Amino acid sequence: MESTAQSFAPSLPQIQNPLSGPGLFRHGDSAPTWLVQATKPVRYEVRMVDNLLDPTREDLALAGAGERTGNRRFIVLDDRIEAHYGARLRQYFQAHGLRPHFCVLPAEERNKTMDSVAHVVRDLNEFGISRRHEPIIAIGGGVLLDIVGFAASLYRRSTPYVRIPTTLIGLVDAGVGVKTGVNFENHKNRIGTYFAPSLALLDKTFLTTLAERHLHNGFAEILKIALVKDFRLFELLEEHGPALVASRLRSRQGEGDVAQEVLERAVQGMLEELQPNLWESNLERLVDYGHTFSPTIEMKALPDLLHGEAVNIDMALTTSIARRRGLLTLGEQVRIGRVMRSMNLPQYHPVCDVAGLAAALDDTVRHRDGLQRLPLPVGIGAACFVNDLTTDEIRHALDDLMAGGLDGE
Amino acid sequence: MESTAQSFAPSLPQIQNPLSGPGLFRHGDSAPTWLVQATKPVRYEVRMVDNLLDPTREDLALAGAGERTGNRRFIVLDDRIEAHYGARLRQYFQAHGLRPHFCVLPAEERNKTMDSVAHVVRDLNEFGISRRHEPIIAIGGGVLLDIVGFAASLYRRSTPYVRIPTTLIGLVDAGVGVKTGVNFENHKNRIGTYFAPSLALLDKTFLTTLAERHLHNGFAEILKIALVKDFRLFELLEEHGPALVASRLRSRQGEGDVAQEVLERAVQGMLEELQPNLWESNLERLVDYGHTFSPTIEMKALPDLLHGEAVNIDMALTTSIARRRGLLTLGEQVRIGRVMRSMNLPQYHPVCDVAGLAAALDDTVRHRDGLQRLPLPVGIGAACFVNDLTTDEIRHALDDLMAGGLDGE
Numbered sequence: 102m103e104s105t106a107q108s109f110a111p112s113l114p115q116i117q118n119p120l121s122g123p124g125l126f127r128h129g130d131s132a133p134t135w136l137v138q139a140t141k142p143v144r145y146e147v148r149m150v151d152n153l154l155d156p157t158r159e160d161l162a163l164a165g166a167g168e169r170t171g172n173r174r175f176i177v178l179d180d181r182i183e184a185h186y187g188a189r190l191r192q193y194f195q196a197h198g199l200r201p202h203f204c205v206l207p208a209e210e211r212n213k214t215m216d217s218v219a220h221v222v223r224d225l226n227e228f229g230i231s232r233r234h235e236p237i238i239a240i241g242g243g244v245l246l247d248i249v250g251f252a253a254s255l256y257r258r259s260t261p262y263v264r265i266p267t268t269l270i271g272l273v274d275a276g277v278g279v280k281t282g283v284n285f286e287n288h289k290n291r292i293g294t295y296f297a298p299s300l301a302l303l304d305k306t307f308l309t310t311l312a313e314r315h316l317h318n319g320f321a322e323i324l325k326i327a328l329v330k331d332f333r334l335f336e337l338l339e340e341h342g343p344a345l346v347a348s349r350l351r352s353r354q355g356e357g358d359v360a361q362e363v364l365e366r367a368v369q370g371m372l373e374e375l376q377p378n379l380w381e382s383n384l385e386r387l388v389d390y391g392h393t394f395s396p397t398i399e400m401k402a403l404p405d406l407l408h409g410e411a412v413n414i415d416m417a418l419t420t421s422i423a424r425r426r427g428l429l430t431l432g433e434q435v436r437i438g439r440v441m442r443s444m445n446l447p448q449y450h451p452v453c454d455v456a457g458l459a460a461a462l463d464d465t466v467r468h469r470d471g472l473q474r475l476p477l478p479v480g481i482g483a484a485c486f487v488n489d490l491t492t493d494e495i496r497h498a499l500d501d502l503m504a505g506g507l508d509g510e
Numbered sequence: 511m512e513s514t515a516q517s518f519a520p521s522l523p524q525i526q527n528p529l530s531g532p533g534l535f536r537h538g539d540s541a542p543t544w545l546v547q548a549t550k551p552v553r554y555e556v557r558m559v560d561n562l563l564d565p566t567r568e569d570l571a572l573a574g575a576g577e578r579t580g581n582r583r584f585i586v587l588d589d590r591i592e593a594h595y596g597a598r599l600r601q602y603f604q605a606h607g608l609r610p611h612f613c614v615l616p617a618e619e620r621n622k623t624m625d626s627v628a629h630v631v632r633d634l635n636e637f638g639i640s641r642r643h644e645p646i647i648a649i650g651g652g653v654l655l656d657i658v659g660f661a662a663s664l665y666r667r668s669t670p671y672v673r674i675p676t677t678l679i680g681l682v683d684a685g686v687g688v689k690t691g692v693n694f695e696n697h698k699n700r701i702g703t704y705f706a707p708s709l710a711l712l713d714k715t716f717l718t719t720l721a722e723r724h725l726h727n728g729f730a731e732i733l734k735i736a737l738v739k740d741f742r743l744f745e746l747l748e749e750h751g752p753a754l755v756a757s758r759l760r761s762r763q764g765e766g767d768v769a770q771e772v773l774e775r776a777v778q779g780m781l782e783e784l785q786p787n788l789w790e791s792n793l794e795r796l797v798d799y800g801h802t803f804s805p806t807i808e809m810k811a812l813p814d815l816l817h818g819e820a821v822n823i824d825m826a827l828t829t830s831i832a833r834r835r836g837l838l839t840l841g842e843q844v845r846i847g848r849v850m851r852s853m854n855l856p857q858y859h860p861v862c863d864v865a866g867l868a869a870a871l872d873d874t875v876r877h878r879d880g881l882q883r884l885p886l887p888v889g890i891g892a893a894c895f896v897n898d899l900t901t902d903e904i905r906h907a908l909d910d911l912m913a914g915g916l917d918g919e
Contacts, residue, residue: 125785133774135556135686135781137706139788140549147544169880215624222694222701232793233879255701257877258691258790282667285631292631292664294703297546365542372544376534379548381667384641468666470642471578 143379145297147277147368153265153304154189156196165236165263165299174201175228177221177249179208179241182267185310190240202228206245211404213244213283215292221252230260236299237262242315243275243408247293250281254296264298267307269319269350270409273326273367276301278375287403288464289396295380305364308349313445314407316346320444321391321409323363325416326370328437329387332482334366339436342443384469385486390476391416394453397461401452410447417441417448417507418458421498422490423477433481438507448506455496462490552788554706556686556777562674562713563598565605574645574672574708583610584637586630586658588617588650591676594719599649611637615654620813622653622692624701630661639669645708646671651724652684652817656702659690663705673707676716678728678759679818682735682776685710687784696812697873698805704789714773717758723816725755726854730800730818732772733849734825735779738796741891743775748845751852793878794895799885800825803862806870810861819856826850826857826916827867830907831899832886842890847916857915864905871899 126136150160174194178187183205194201204224206217230237237260239249246264253262266276282293308316320342327334338345341359350360374388391412399411406414417438424434441448466473473488501507535545559569583603587596592614603610613633615626639646646669648658655673662671675685691702717725729751736744747754750768759769783797800821808820815823826847833843850857875882882897910916 123785125781127778131770132558132560134558135777136553137556137781137785137788138551138553139785140551141789142547142549144545144547147546149541149543151541215628219624219694226695226697226700229876231876231880255703257700258689258702258704280667285628286635288635291635291666293667294664295667361540368544369536372534372546376532376546376548379546380550467638467640471640 143279143297145279145299145301147301147303147372149303149365149368151304152306153302154186154193156193159197160302161193161238161265162197162199164238164265164302165261167234169234170236172199173228173235174199174238175204175225175230175235176201176238176240177204177206177224177245177252179206179245179267181208182241182245182307186240186267186307206241206248208242208244209404210244210284210399210408213248215283215285217248218252218255218283221249222256225252225256225260230256232257232260238265239263240265240267241271242266242268243271246271246275247281247290248283250296250298251283251293254281254294259296261299264301266301266303268311269308269316270322271319272303272305272308272364273319273371274322276303277368277371279379284400287400289400297379303364303368305350305360309351311349313346316349317445318407318409320346321413321416321446323367324440324444324446325388325391325412326367328416328420328478328481329390329476329484330374330482331366331370334363334370335440335481337363337366338444339440342440346444384472385474385476387476387484389474390478390484391419393465393473393475394418394458394461397457397464398450398452401457402450405452406447406450411450413441413446414448414450414453414502417502418453418495418498419475419477420507421501422494423479425494425497426477428477428479428485429481435508437478437481438509442506442508442510449499449502453499453502455492455499458495458499459492462495552688552706554688554708554710556710556712556781558712558774558777560713561715562711563595563602565602568606569711570602570647570674571606571608573647573674573711574670576643578643579645581608582637582644583608583647584613584634584639584644585610585647585649586613586615586633586654586661588615588654588676590617591650591654591716595649595716615650615657617651617653618813619653619693619808619817622657624692624694626657627661627664627692630658631665634661634665634669639665641666641669647674648672649674649676650680651675651677652680655680655684656690656699657692659705659707660692660702663690663703668705670708673710675710675712677720678717678725679731680728681712681714681717681773682728682780683731685712686777686780688788693809696809698809706788712773712777714759714769718760720758722755723854725758727816727818729755729853730822730825730855732776733853733855734797734800734821735776737825737829737846737887737890738799738885738893739783739891740775740779743772743779744849744890746772746775747853748849751849755853793881794883794885796885796893798878798883799887799893800828802874802882802884803827803867803870806866806873807859807861810866811859814861815856815859820859822850822855823857823859823862823911826911827862827904827907828884828886829916830910831903832888834903834906835886837886837888837894838890844917846887846890847918851915851917851919858908858911862908862911864901864908867904867908868901871904 123139128134266272279297282290285291395411395415476484532548537543675681688706691699694700804820804824885893
């Protein structure tokens with residue numbers, strides 16, 4: 102029983118130190134003001150695992166489960182994963198005595214809409230999920246993870262979920278952070294939330310069934326981390342990139358595990374940037390490199406370009422801009438261009454013109470609260486932020502890309 | 511310029527104390543696990559003001575504005591407020607040299623949908639709002655505030671907003687908390703977010719144009735606070751309720767400001783409950799009193815019952831249940847029933863039947879993560895939580911309500 106009826110004393114304003122932390126502070130007598138302060142703790146685990154679907158492994162069976170969790174599981178998959186792994190998933194859950202419910206969504210960028218979110222919400226309603234102790238488990242690419250994370254954050258104002266990325270871009274980007282969202286009328290990720298999963302499970306064996314183009318797509322985000330903060334990672338891509346694609350990042354015995362090192366560096370680099378800035382209170386974000394012009398490029402070219410491909414065009418453009426500003430050398434530009442070429446990543450697309458790119462920058466300026474805050478590479482492995490990019494600079498850089506790209510080949 | 515390229519050392523796992531607070535913690539070498547921990551600070555002000563639209567007052571002109579805010583304002587109104595106050599609002603902003611953009615939405619519960627959220631998002635896009643320093647200002651009833659708060663929380667994953675409630679229920683409930691949301695396929699507030707406004711401005715002069723039924727509607731939520739935690743507030747409602755409605759809570763000189771005391775106690779009581787539990791980590795919530803059966807009753811009866819009316823039916827039902835359990839006396843039950851009657855608040859509606867109420871409880875159990883956590887009044891001004899309510903108890907209580915209500919009249 103609770104009773105606080107006697108403790109109320111409105112005539113005694115509770116003026117405590119309003120800067121001292123959580124609490125309710127009341128000021129003034131005739132026209133009071135209350136200050137409500139609280140802190141929300143967020144905590145999640147990103148765990149690398151091997152062979153998640155091996156029935157002897159427990160990670161998936163226990164994912165998001167607590168003491169009160171029964172044997173039902175609510176799984177959302179994209180159609181590609183359902184096709185490749187549906188049977189193995191059913192076997193896995195059967196082996197663990199669990200009853201999975203599967204909700205299958207299309208994995209394409211054009212389906213990243215509120216309609217897909219509504220599909221998940223409707224299914225959650227029919228399943229009758231319990232609010233806190235029956236986990237939502239999302240297994241799929243970045244599009245699927247963003248949709249399910251969004252639905253989970255909205256359903257009853259937040260329902261826990263687990264992220265299991267199955268693409269390379271998911272493993273190093275969408276799968277490890279806290280952003281969710283969908284596109285809105287051709288605006289990339291215009292609506293969404295920050296909502297941490299309770300757990301992310303990273304299993305690179307899913308890459309064995311990934312189309313080569315989608316591997317290249319993921320390497321664009323790895324290259325991003327390399328360019329802005331990890332020269333060693335760049336060297337690994339330069340030396341081993343095509344071999345890593347060919348091997349689908351399988352670990353190879355005896356010659357040092359390059360695939361594992363590349364993945365770990367990419368995830369570590371990403372998390373180092375995200376953790377101190379989880380809600381983007383600081384809008385100067387290194388991980389926004391390649392994400393200034395690309396949202397507009399990607400949506401304009403839809404479905405022509407994958408996300409990482411659009412990001413790569415943005416990185417090619419800004420590498421040229423940086424080189425023209427003297428922030429990196431022509432030699433460094435050529436090295437970057439060669440890595441992009443070796444990973445089949447485009448440096449140009451016909452939807453790019455100067456006016457369109459300038460408009461894309463304007464939209465990003467609104468997203469970055471009135472300033473460009475444009476990350477530019479400084480050499481290879483470092484970056485700076487500028488606020489004074491001109492349309493002429495965009496024009497000259499675009500000319501470079503149309504005339505053969507960063508390596509001029 | 512930032513560079514952390516040299517600081518990376520993946521071979522040295524960073525095992526710090528993972529319970530020590532924010533940070534990125536890495537464990538393990540061959541298959542690493544990262545623990546991401548962060549805390550999000552939330553802080554907002556709830557300010558009582560008089561005559562917000564008086565051009566000599568600055569609260570509205572400065573609401574949500576900072577150093578970099580220009581003279582544009584993005585205002586979302588419901589159609590009732592546009593009709594009553596549109597001209598005064600334009601005059602107000604003109605007097606302060608501001609250029610307002612008005613986005614007008616219907617205020618009815620049946621429009622509390624994702625379509626209305628999409629309407630606001632589309633308008634925000636066209637306005638080209640800056641992400642952090644151009645405030646969204648919501649002026650209207652609870653439905654409008656919930657819709658706009660939801661849109662603000664989703665737009666670019668969060669855009670600051672200001673809440674200005676114009677109904678009594680908005681002043682004491684929807685206007686002062688952090689919940690946002692819309693209905694989904696006849697499920698009340700099934701999707702939403704927790705998203706604090708930067709500021710809530712409470713001006714009871716808006717009540718002068720409020721229909722009497724909507725005043726009664728607001729008194730249901732005030733009665734809720736009284737019943738679970740504030741006996742003095744109950745006495746004020748018992749003694750002055752109808753007079754407060756008749757005067758539309760205008761302050762009266764010379765006889766003690768009962769209207770002000772009632773409003774302050776209601777807001778203070780609400781905030782005392784919300785502040786320590788802003789994200790509902792504890793699902794035993796006193797302010798959930800009257801909100802166990804009412805979400806289903808309200809949606810079934812739509813548009814017949816207002817929110818507070820449905821809440822009152824729930825409170826009448828659970829008062830009878832509590833009395834039958836011996837948690838309050840027949841005399842107390844009669845007093846509660848008389849206050850409800852004096853405020854024209856219904857204690858029954860034909861959509862209520864035993865099976866429907868049992869199903870409503872089942873849905874709420876899912877919302878409360880598998881337990882009833884049902885608040886029941888204990889006397890007047892205190893409450894307890896129970897988990898063992900039976901269908902028979904619902905039946906008997908419903909019989910009471912059909913046979914004349916709590917006061918048997």
